[in-house]
Amino acid sequence: MPNIKKIAEMAGVSISTVSRVLNNHPYVNEEKRKEILSIIEKLNYSQNSNAIHLVRGKTNVIGVLLPFVNHQYYSAIIEGISKMAAKHHYNIMLCQTGYSPEKEIEVLNMLKMKKLDGVIICSTINGWEKLEKYVKFGPIVTCEETESTSLSSVYIDHYKTFALGMEYLIKHGHTQIGYCIGRNHSINSLNRKRAYLDALSSIQGIPKEEWKFADCFTVEDGTHVVQSLLQMKERPTALLVSCNHIAAGIVRAASKSGLSIPGDLTIIGCDDQQIAEILDITTIAHSSIDVGADAFTLLHDQITKKNEEIKKVELFPKLTERLTT
Amino acid sequence: MPNIKKIAEMAGVSISTVSRVLNNHPYVNEEKRKEILSIIEKLNYSQNSNAIHLVRGKTNVIGVLLPFVNHQYYSAIIEGISKMAAKHHYNIMLCQTGYSPEKEIEVLNMLKMKKLDGVIICSTINGWEKLEKYVKFGPIVTCEETESTSLSSVYIDHYKTFALGMEYLIKHGHTQIGYCIGRNHSINSLNRKRAYLDALSSIQGIPKEEWKFADCFTVEDGTHVVQSLLQMKERPTALLVSCNHIAAGIVRAASKSGLSIPGDLTIIGCDDQQIAEILDITTIAHSSIDVGADAFTLLHDQITKKNEEIKKVELFPKLTERLTT
DNA sequence: CTGTTAGCGCGTTCAT
């Protein structure tokens, strides 16, 4: 592999001059520039990124941290990040954590080691207190609500999401309402539960332990929910579901077992996965692509402008009425 | 930021010794090792990746090139790559091309510039002849069939896919068969068409121009197919569809417009997206996750073992019968 | 407009 020195030798100039034409700096004789360019062409030379990264102290790479790639909520976020990143000449290092705290820390260390200029965390496992220790190595943006004053974030207040859903259900006469959520103690789940309880108490409803389904993530989990439902003496008339994949599983299993939707069971899902559209599931959603795009923008501002302030961007979900309600 | 020199000074040793403990090299006094480690701890020191990459000439990062992230076929491949990569301590640079040839070349140049140790290309736009020019900078693996002798690949012979589908349809008495494909002139499409024509001619069937739908990628495209279908005097009785998202669009639009499936129209989709399972679409599929995992293995072998030979790994699809046939 | 030089931070012989 030729290097800048080799090019300089062949062109009979110093490496500075070569560096200047490489970086489009002014003040270099037009003939020399052409000569150098032609030699570069002839030798099929390219700069060594690592050397440049070392000397510049940055890589133009950002890390994107998420639990699972193969999940449309996250791949939509990536899509949004990806588009904005391309526009600003940044590359994306994709890191799947599978909810492993160690893996998350590992990536944060890449920030410390200057491999990454910044990090976007879609769903944190360690909690923002631990993340905060890393902001001195580079900006970190989360796609979740945090109380941190050193982490920018774009988020949805899932209290509002579930509140919106509860309001809708109550307005339509439901009092026997259950819900499905993911990780039982995540910030988002806690907010959802609060909204659920608040709304329920407003109509003197009584939360039934049996009607709460946690650890729901996949279509299969939705199927299991229906199985449980079928064995209950008293069933909820409506279910608020934190993710449309679960909702899809419910809808599908219900139709197979003769449970009519929305006749016997009303379903409201969350987020903007295409499956909701295909199955005509009523959903409460914001644009996941926007989450990614906004997150990148926040991160990019912090990387490029110094003393850029920490920002919190809230996105507001809307309820789209379809055929499961 | 402290560097190795600083650590060495504080410990009263040379940078070589520090480097030795950093890299777990033998021959270093146990007391000094502990002392150095404690200083590293105290200063919260980390190595600078870029310096290491520069001196080692490798980054442990591979590029993954695909048209769209937000598409389950590709995100499943990423999932497969991701898992294997984590196992071997490699990171993934994700690059969405949106079918732009320039973007593809851009990433290949990152290989040339030593930013990447290797590249996996899920779906090439430039064609393998152009890709071949880059293998001297690092191994390239494709997830498509190529005739190249310098590119390893894991692939599905889509002639077989469509042949399998045609065989099934013909066995079930269909003679009026159409198909939906993506890019009209991609390698995969050409193979699919060949299989279609071969099978059709084996029963003296006549291909009808009207029943060929190209440029189909999304659920919406499936909807359009149904719209076209509805306006035809003579309709096909079966459709072979190159991707389940299109098939999902067809199934959904058909049910809304009173076209019975499989009564009026039999549908066979392709690939292993979950939507097929949810909508009970008969599909011809291989494991997309395996594609990714195998691709990484091929790439990793080429990166680590020198003189590793070029390999072609063929994956075989199976037909899963469900309710659309 | 151009060249010299000093780093960037680290791994690695080669002596000792």
Next chain:
DNA sequence: ATGAACGCGCTAACAG
């Protein structure tokens, strides 16, 4: 077991 010195490839400040 340890350290001095060189090199990885490049940018940028400085001098001219």
